[in-house]
Amino acid sequence: MSSRYAQTPSQQQRPANSDSGYGGSVEDGDREFSVSVLPGQSSDPERRQWASHVHQLYFNQNRVALGRWISRTVETLKNFQTANSKWPATYPAVQRAEALSEEAETSEQPRLVTPQIAQEFNVLKLDLKLGALSPSELVHSLEKSSIASLLDGKIGQSVKHLMLLRDRIEDTxxxxxxxxxxxxxxxxxxxxxxxxxxxxxxxxxxxxxxxxxxxxxxxxxxxxxxxxxxxxxxxxxxxxxxxxxxxxxxxxxxxxxxxxxxxxxxxxxxxxxxxxxxxxxxxxxxxxxxxxxxxxxxxxxxxxxxxxxxxxxxxxxxxxxxxxxxxxxxxxxxxxxxxxxxxxxxxxxxxxxxxxxxxxxxxxxxxxxxxxxxxxxxxxxxxxxxxxxxxxxxxxxxxxxxxxxxxxxxxxxxKRARSKLAPAKHYLLNVLGDLETLAEVNINVTSAELEKVRDELSTITPEFQKSVQARTAVSDNVEVTIDETCDNVYGFSRKNISATIAHIDDKAIVEYDGVLSAFAYAEKTKEAMLQKIQKSVTICEEYARNQTVGGINSMKALGIMHLGDEYVEKAFRKELMFSRKRHQLSKTIQTEINIFDFFDFDKQEKVAGMSMGLTVATMAGGQLFGVSSWIDGLWKATSMLGPRTTRKLIVPALLVAGAAGAWFLIADIPNAVPRKLAKKIRKELEAMDYIHANSERIMKECRKVLGFPAEELRGAFQRSIEKQGRTVEEKKKLEKESEVAVKYFGNLLREAREHKGGVMKLDLEGPPSGTTA
The missing domain is CATH 3.40.50.300 (P-loop containing nucleotide triphosphate hydrolases)
Incomplete structure (x- = not known):
C-alpha cells in the first residue's frame, strides 16, 4: 500500500511547547509550510497535492536523519555501558525542597557527597519500591556496584528500545x-x-x-x-x-x-x-x-x-x-x-x-x-x-x-510526523537528557575524586618515603641497642665471675671443728666455694634480665613513636629467662679431696713456720741455759756438755723439732684447705673456660630474648610499609582511573549535547535543518 496521504495545507511554525500542529484544516493561525507555487500550479487541488509531496519528502528526510541520530545514540549508550562496568557511574539523588533548606542552614558539608539533581530521570530512572523508602532513598541505600548493575540494565533496555524505535520509524x-x-x-x-x-x-x-x-x-x-x-x-x-x-x-x-x-x-x-x-x-x-x-x-x-x-x-x-x-x-x-x-x-x-x-x-x-x-x-x-x-x-x-x-x-x-517520528524524537531527547545529567554529575564527582586522591597522594607519598627511611634507621637503632646491651651484659658477667673466682678463698666461709672433722671441713669448703661462684653467676643473670627489660622498653618506645596504634606491644616476663640451670657447678666440677689438700708445702711461709717451731723449742732451752738462739744454744750446749753428751741429746732435740713442725701443719689445716681447694677449682674452671662460657651463655640468652621484639618491630614496620605501599599504589591506580573517567565523562557530555542539539534541530513537520522548501 502506498505511503502517500492527503495533507491539508501546513501552518506557520511555532514552538513545540506552545503548539502541537493539530487542526491543520482550521484557519487559526497554525503552522503552514512555505511552498512555492510552480508555473502552472494555480488551482487549490494542485497546490494541496504539491504540498503533500513536499511534506512526504520532509517526512522521509527527517525519518532518515532521526534514524542516524538513533544509531549514534545507541553507540554512545553501548560505550557508556562498557565504561560503567569499569568505572561505576555515580547515580544522583533527587534534590527535594526540604533538602535545599537544610543545605542552606548547614555551611559545612562533606567533601564528597552524593550529588543531587533538581528533577527525576526520565528513561534511566532506577525506580525501586520497598517499604517506606522512596525510590531515590532505596537506590542510594545500595552499594555502588549494585547501582551500577541496575543502571547497566536500564541502559540495556534503552538500547533495545531505541533499536525498536528505529525499526518502527522505518516501518510504513x-x-x-x-x-x-x-x-x-x-x-x-x-x-x-x-x-x-x-x-x-x-x-x-x-x-x-x-x-x-x-x-x-x-x-x-x-x-x-x-x-x-x-x-x-x-x-x-x-x-x-x-x-x-x-x-x-x-x-x-x-x-x-x-x-x-x-x-x-x-x-x-x-x-x-x-x-x-x-x-x-x-x-x-x-x-x-x-x-x-x-x-x-x-x-x-x-x-x-x-x-x-x-x-x-x-x-x-x-x-x-x-x-x-x-x-x-x-x-x-x-x-x-x-x-x-x-x-x-x-x-x-x-x-x-x-x-x-x-x-x-x-x-x-x-x-x-x-x-x-x-x-x-x-x-x-x-x-x-x-x-x-x-x-x-x-x-x-x-x-x-x-x-x-x-x-x-x-x-x-x-500528523504522522508526530505520531510516527515524534515518539522516537521525544524518547531520544529524554535519553540524551538523562545522559547529559549523568555526565555532568559524574564529571563533578570524578573531578572531586581526582582532586581528593591527588591531595591524599601528596600527603601519604612523603609519609611512605619517611616510613621507609625510618625502617632503616629503626633497624639500625635496634641492632645498636641489642649489641650494646649484650656487650654490657657480657662485660659485667665476665668481670663479676672473674672477681668472685679470684677471691673465693679470701675469707673463712666454713667453720673448722678440729682435725677430726678435717675431711668434712674440706667438703663443706668446696661446696661453699662452688655456691659462691654460682651466686655470682645468678647475679649476672639477674643483671642480664634487667638489661634485657631496658632494651625491650627501648624497642617498644621506637615502635610506639613510629607506628602508633599499629604497633602491638607484647607482654614480656623476665623471670622466664635462664629457666634451664646450665651453670650448676656441682654437676660439672670433678675436684677430688686428698690428703695433700690439707697441707700446703708450696708456700715459703710453711717452711718459715717449721723454723719458727724449732725456734720456739730452742728459745725455751735458751732461756733455761741463757742463750739467744738455737744455734748459739747448740754451740754453747756442745761446749758445755761436750761431744758425747751432745750426741746423746740430738735425737730428743730432733724429736722435739719434728713434733713442733707437725703441730704447725695440723694447726694450718683451716688455711691450707681453702687455698689448696681454691687453687684446684681455679685450675679446673680455667681448663673449662668457665668464665667466658657463662658470660657468653648469659649474653646469648640476652640476645635471643631481645631478638623477638626486634623481629616483631621489624615485622610491624614491614607490614606498615607494605600497607602504606598498597595504599599508595591503590591511590595511584585510582588517580589514573579518575583521569580516564574525567576524560570519558567529558566526552560523554560533549556527545550527549551534540546528539541532543542535532535531534532538537529536527523540525519533524518541516524541512530538516540546513534545507529549504
Missing amino acids: SSKVLVTGDLNAGKSTFCNALLRKKVLPEDQQPCTSIFCEVLDARENSSVEEVHAIPINGALYNRHDSSTYHVYSLDQLEEIVVENDVYCQVKIYVEDVRAIDESLLRNGVVDIAIIDAPGLNLDSIKTTAVFARQEEIDVVVFVVSAENHFTLSAKEFIQAAANEKAYIFIVVNRFDNIRDKARCQRLILEQVAQLSPRTHQDAKELVHFVSSNAVIEGKDGAKLKEFDELEQSLRRFVLE
Missing part, C-alpha cells in the same frame, strides 16, 4: 494500541471505530489476550481470525502452521479466559469511505490492537507495558466513573518517556451527572501525567459514550464520537 505501517483499566470499555471503543461489533463485549473482563484488528484486504479480503499459539513459531500469514484459523463468530470463545493463545490477528472488512474509515484509509496500513485490562493480572499488565514499545499511537481508554487508577497512572508515566502525546478517550461519559466537574478532574489528572497531551486536550482528550455509536440512537453522541474519530485520524494519518 502504523500500530494503534487501545489500552486501559479493566471494564473501561476498550473493546466497545474498538467496535465503535469499526462501526460494528467485532470484539466481544461484557460487563465482566472478557479480553484476556492481545487482539490485533487489521484490514481484510491484507488477508486477500477474507474475514477471519488467526490465533497464534503460546510458545509457537513466529507468525507468518503465508505459513498456516504458525496459527490456527477461526471465524469471527468464534472470536469470543478464543479471547475469553484463554490459556492457549498469546495473540489473535483479526481481519475485518470496513466498507466505509476512505475519508471516514481509520482502518481502510487509503494512506497507510493501520493495525488497531485491543489490549487486556491493566489490572487483569501482573503478567498481562507487564505485557501491556512492554507492548507499547512497538506502538506508534497509544489510545488510553479511561472510565468516566473511575478516572485514572494507580496502574493507569504508572502506564501513562512510563509511556510519557517516549510519547509526548497520548490519545485519551473518557468512555461512558453519558453516565455522569456532573459532567463539568468530571471533565475538570480528568483534565487536571492529564496535566500531571502528560503535560503536552493536556496542552492539546481539544484534539487528544475526548469525552464520549462508545455504546451510543454502535446503537446509533443519539445523534449528539454520534457527533461527539465522529469528532473523536476525526481527531484520531488526523493524529495517525495527517
Whole structure:
C-alpha cells in the first residue's frame, strides 16, 4: 500500500511547547509550510497535492536523519555501558525542597557527597519500591556496584528500545494500541471505530489476550481470525502452521479466559469511505490492537507495558466513573518517556451527572501525567459514550464520537510526523537528557575524586618515603641497642665471675671443728666455694634480665613513636629467662679431696713456720741455759756438755723439732684447705673456660630474648610499609582511573549535547535543518 496521504495545507511554525500542529484544516493561525507555487500550479487541488509531496519528502528526510541520530545514540549508550562496568557511574539523588533548606542552614558539608539533581530521570530512572523508602532513598541505600548493575540494565533496555524505535520509524505501517483499566470499555471503543461489533463485549473482563484488528484486504479480503499459539513459531500469514484459523463468530470463545493463545490477528472488512474509515484509509496500513485490562493480572499488565514499545499511537481508554487508577497512572508515566502525546478517550461519559466537574478532574489528572497531551486536550482528550455509536440512537453522541474519530485520524494519518517520528524524537531527547545529567554529575564527582586522591597522594607519598627511611634507621637503632646491651651484659658477667673466682678463698666461709672433722671441713669448703661462684653467676643473670627489660622498653618506645596504634606491644616476663640451670657447678666440677689438700708445702711461709717451731723449742732451752738462739744454744750446749753428751741429746732435740713442725701443719689445716681447694677449682674452671662460657651463655640468652621484639618491630614496620605501599599504589591506580573517567565523562557530555542539539534541530513537520522548501 502506498505511503502517500492527503495533507491539508501546513501552518506557520511555532514552538513545540506552545503548539502541537493539530487542526491543520482550521484557519487559526497554525503552522503552514512555505511552498512555492510552480508555473502552472494555480488551482487549490494542485497546490494541496504539491504540498503533500513536499511534506512526504520532509517526512522521509527527517525519518532518515532521526534514524542516524538513533544509531549514534545507541553507540554512545553501548560505550557508556562498557565504561560503567569499569568505572561505576555515580547515580544522583533527587534534590527535594526540604533538602535545599537544610543545605542552606548547614555551611559545612562533606567533601564528597552524593550529588543531587533538581528533577527525576526520565528513561534511566532506577525506580525501586520497598517499604517506606522512596525510590531515590532505596537506590542510594545500595552499594555502588549494585547501582551500577541496575543502571547497566536500564541502559540495556534503552538500547533495545531505541533499536525498536528505529525499526518502527522505518516501518510504513502504523500500530494503534487501545489500552486501559479493566471494564473501561476498550473493546466497545474498538467496535465503535469499526462501526460494528467485532470484539466481544461484557460487563465482566472478557479480553484476556492481545487482539490485533487489521484490514481484510491484507488477508486477500477474507474475514477471519488467526490465533497464534503460546510458545509457537513466529507468525507468518503465508505459513498456516504458525496459527490456527477461526471465524469471527468464534472470536469470543478464543479471547475469553484463554490459556492457549498469546495473540489473535483479526481481519475485518470496513466498507466505509476512505475519508471516514481509520482502518481502510487509503494512506497507510493501520493495525488497531485491543489490549487486556491493566489490572487483569501482573503478567498481562507487564505485557501491556512492554507492548507499547512497538506502538506508534497509544489510545488510553479511561472510565468516566473511575478516572485514572494507580496502574493507569504508572502506564501513562512510563509511556510519557517516549510519547509526548497520548490519545485519551473518557468512555461512558453519558453516565455522569456532573459532567463539568468530571471533565475538570480528568483534565487536571492529564496535566500531571502528560503535560503536552493536556496542552492539546481539544484534539487528544475526548469525552464520549462508545455504546451510543454502535446503537446509533443519539445523534449528539454520534457527533461527539465522529469528532473523536476525526481527531484520531488526523493524529495517525495527517500528523504522522508526530505520531510516527515524534515518539522516537521525544524518547531520544529524554535519553540524551538523562545522559547529559549523568555526565555532568559524574564529571563533578570524578573531578572531586581526582582532586581528593591527588591531595591524599601528596600527603601519604612523603609519609611512605619517611616510613621507609625510618625502617632503616629503626633497624639500625635496634641492632645498636641489642649489641650494646649484650656487650654490657657480657662485660659485667665476665668481670663479676672473674672477681668472685679470684677471691673465693679470701675469707673463712666454713667453720673448722678440729682435725677430726678435717675431711668434712674440706667438703663443706668446696661446696661453699662452688655456691659462691654460682651466686655470682645468678647475679649476672639477674643483671642480664634487667638489661634485657631496658632494651625491650627501648624497642617498644621506637615502635610506639613510629607506628602508633599499629604497633602491638607484647607482654614480656623476665623471670622466664635462664629457666634451664646450665651453670650448676656441682654437676660439672670433678675436684677430688686428698690428703695433700690439707697441707700446703708450696708456700715459703710453711717452711718459715717449721723454723719458727724449732725456734720456739730452742728459745725455751735458751732461756733455761741463757742463750739467744738455737744455734748459739747448740754451740754453747756442745761446749758445755761436750761431744758425747751432745750426741746423746740430738735425737730428743730432733724429736722435739719434728713434733713442733707437725703441730704447725695440723694447726694450718683451716688455711691450707681453702687455698689448696681454691687453687684446684681455679685450675679446673680455667681448663673449662668457665668464665667466658657463662658470660657468653648469659649474653646469648640476652640476645635471643631481645631478638623477638626486634623481629616483631621489624615485622610491624614491614607490614606498615607494605600497607602504606598498597595504599599508595591503590591511590595511584585510582588517580589514573579518575583521569580516564574525567576524560570519558567529558566526552560523554560533549556527545550527549551534540546528539541532543542535532535531534532538537529536527523540525519533524518541516524541512530538516540546513534545507529549504
